[in-house]
Amino acid sequence: MKKNRLLLRGAVQIFLNGMLFRNPVLVGALGMYPIAAAAWNLKNAAALSVLFLALSLPSSLVLCLLGMLVPRWFRPALVLLVSAAFYVPAGRLADLLIPGSVSALGMVAGLMICNSILFSRAEEYAPEHVAVAVAADSLGCSAGFALVAFLAALVRSVWLGKISLPFAAGFPAGRAADLPFAGFLLLGFLAAFLQWGNRLRARHHAERIRRRMP
């Protein structure tokens, strides 16, 4: 019973790390391409998130099962094969939930297969950890990816004038927010914000420890 609770706590920690504190996009600089290139409206962001979740969870789990069985050098190819296999149902799912989204994404959707978050997680993390941790990590990364994608999409829609904020009436809608550079600039600021938060957290943590041990 106690073991289970520990496991659960560990899983929650892994999930939170993946989603926020060690966000793969903002801290690891992985998988920036889909967000920079495609996350410029909410629909795209939603489709990307669904695709990511539907690709990363099963492939991580499969790799967790098979990873240790194949030689180390073959693992990258295996990851690619597995995620390619899951891409078809994932695309179907995304299309089902948000009709027309995959074709709207175009090239970006196809390139989700070799997304570097998915790749590094499935190749390095999954084979060497237990299934619960892998699932938590995969879910956390998906949540983190989705969070960043939605944030970026929100800001860029406002910028493009697709969503008008109540207090910014008459804001001159600009173009070019759908270009990758805007995504990178936004990611830069989001990453800075996260780094700032993490530093604050680390400082609080250190202070708490110091208070406990005078």
Next chain:
Amino acid sequence: MFIRLLLTAFAAVGAENLLFTGGAGFSRALRCAQRPDTVGIYALLVTWFTLLSMFAGVWLDPLLPVSGNAGLVRASCFAAVAAAAYAVTFVLLRIVLPACAEEKIAPLLAPAAVNTVVLAMPYLRRSFSLDPVQAAGYALGTGAAFYLASVVLSHALAVCRNPDMPQAFRGLPASILYLGILSMAFAGFAGGRVF
């Protein structure tokens, strides 16, 4: 023919730069830039895989369905080809190269093969409707662009970690901003057009 190849290669470095204008492959380029001594080998491997992937696109494209749900299969097929290319290259290198060289190259092989830049090739061939010669030129040019991006980034990383910066921006956030501004400069080539 050679001139056409060269022209497309230049286009791939300049106006139709997949990395800067399209924003692809920067995760890898950043990783690559952190180890400046391997940039050359890494870029060579990336060029090799882009070439392979591009020609897979050239040969497989007529065989595969394009639209609708069947389009999903297309993407899967290209990914499977990339996986095969990786495996074949690995085996080839193991046979050809001595052990010491292989030890150096092996860790670079996987990230060079499984890469957005590599997998994007067949799509770009289709959207730019390149003939085989141009396709080769484009793949070579993309490899060169990857090399240039990594070299520029490896120098930029030093700028992005100086003592006068705000703590929050030190390191990665500043590097991403750097990428953003550089990508913005290249967007001046294409205007509002995206791939």
Next chain:
Amino acid sequence: MPCGIKLEPAKELSLKQPIATLPAPKTLPVPKMFAPLRRKKAGTAAILNAARTAGIVDELDGKPLEEKLMWFAAAETRVLIAVCFDEDPMTSAEQAVLRESASRIAAGLELAVRACGASVGKIAAANQKEVQRVQKDCSGTMFLTAGGRYPALVLLRRALSETGRKAGFLGGQACLALSDAADRGLAQSETVVTVAGDGARRWKNCRARLGTPIGEVLSAGEPLPETALAVVGASVNGRSVTDLSGPVTATTRCVLAMKRPPRRTVLPCIGCGRCQRACPRGILPWMILQQMESGSPDPFRLFNVERCVRCEACSVVCPSQINLAAAVARAEKFKEGKCNP
């Protein structure tokens, strides 16, 4: 492209008056006397002996003159140069000494040439005007002029080494002391110090007994009460002191009173490349700074740091007011493995 930097000289004020002799403090012992040499016949050993008994210290580098002469002899130095100019823009001690007693300097130089077996001795003066002024006093002595750019001695050394002749440098006051020791049997007991700076009412050159407290020399310049900084050595690369009881040594060339310490707002390097052009030793100070700031300097990029002579031309010229000389010094230590970056 000439190296070094152009600094506005401020020597006229202190050169206008003759050298004033400060009364020696009573606590200091009376200088020793001994038998003078018979000049015409004195051999190498006798001259070296005189230099040792007189305890002459070269004011250029603080080394005993005897040692320097022996070293020059061992290195087969062909040309011996008596440095009678001041690099520093506010110091004029050597120049004043040259004006006062050029013939004795020439005599001392001749002795030194004989002692180390060089073929020729030359007096280096600040400029052509200075040479014309003293030329009539010492006929038969060769002169040469130093450039007007800041680390003049370093630049002169560099120019001479480019011509391929081996040259040795002696201080003008050391030559003077050698001639005094040989002719009159006097031990080296005095040195000429410039008192200047915007905090001093009266700029002048003072002849002070070695060991006189710096404070007494400073008060000869009638410092203003609001003086906030006392600098000993030079206006460029001297050091500031708060304790004025330290002694004047043979290497003390000037004492400056400054109304306020230099106020610096240090900005980041803007990459203008002035430090590189100023450096007489071929160092790239901005690159050294960049490397030291990066936290993990690459020793291969700390180019030439071991050649630094601490002239601080780079720090003077930097538009961002960065203390580049300190960075170079740190880099030198780092390269020798003595400290962390």
Next chain:
Amino acid sequence: MTLTNAAPPYVKSEFTVSSMMHSMLAALLALLVIPVAHYGLRPLVAAGASVLTALLCRILFRLFRGKGGSVSEASVLVTGLMVPMLLPLNTPLWLPCTASAFAVLVALEPFGGFGRNPFNPAAAGVAFVSLCWPKRVFSYFDPSQPASFPAFGAGVFHVAQSPAEILKQGFKPEILPLDMLWGNFPGPLGSTLILVIGACGLLLFLTGAGKAETTLCFLGAAALIAAAFPRILCSPLTSVKYEIMSGSLLFCSVFMVTDPVTSPRTFPGRCLYGAFAGAMTMAFRWFGAYEQGACFALLVANAAAPVIDSAVFRLRGWEGAAA
């Protein structure tokens, strides 16, 4: 007499960053004189608004960091003043403000402020607004027609095609040489006054605020390419004339390429950098989407600057020769 300690040196050379910035500011302000004489207060208001925005952004950023301002504020003024020079006079006031805000908040301060910025902030700001609002950035009023601008609000003017745009379309602009020299043609506010820019350039080079070799290499490379590959059917010299004088090329060559922070630090490096920037500018004119490529080209060249520098080190043997 209370004495303190201070590190050497106790003398300083006259030339400092702030003196350099002041001569830069003076040169930029000189560019405003003729527009002010023609159109009243509007150019001053545009410049002032942009400068104020830049300053405010910097102060805000500093406050957020918990640090006070410093003397280097003059560099922010320069950035703020440079931005409206690259934009037309007839744009609404928020456009230069947005550009200078971008310049300070994105290209300057996150990297640690002046001296640490890898890209020229003014170029980044202008590039940003020209990507976001290309229609506004590239529509110029016709100075040969009567036009009036109130200090605030929209003015009354005729829109005309700038020579750079005509060149982009492949036609030959018909402008008298004298009009060209005096800036009597549609174009960005500060970039049309060829003679004034030349005089300011001379001033900057003489005071040591800029390096002439970069400008010369930049103009040389651009002229060479313009002569070798003219975009229009005409003699090489005519092509060179129009390419150099149209758009923001000359302004960039004098005020922006020479910026010591973002250019290489070695002499051969600067020459190479100038030539590269010139070539890139022409490449952007040929293949780019917009009529003006100088800002974009400058950003690309800025990124290449450290690479050029390290190549020069390697060639000169400034590394690897450990004692």
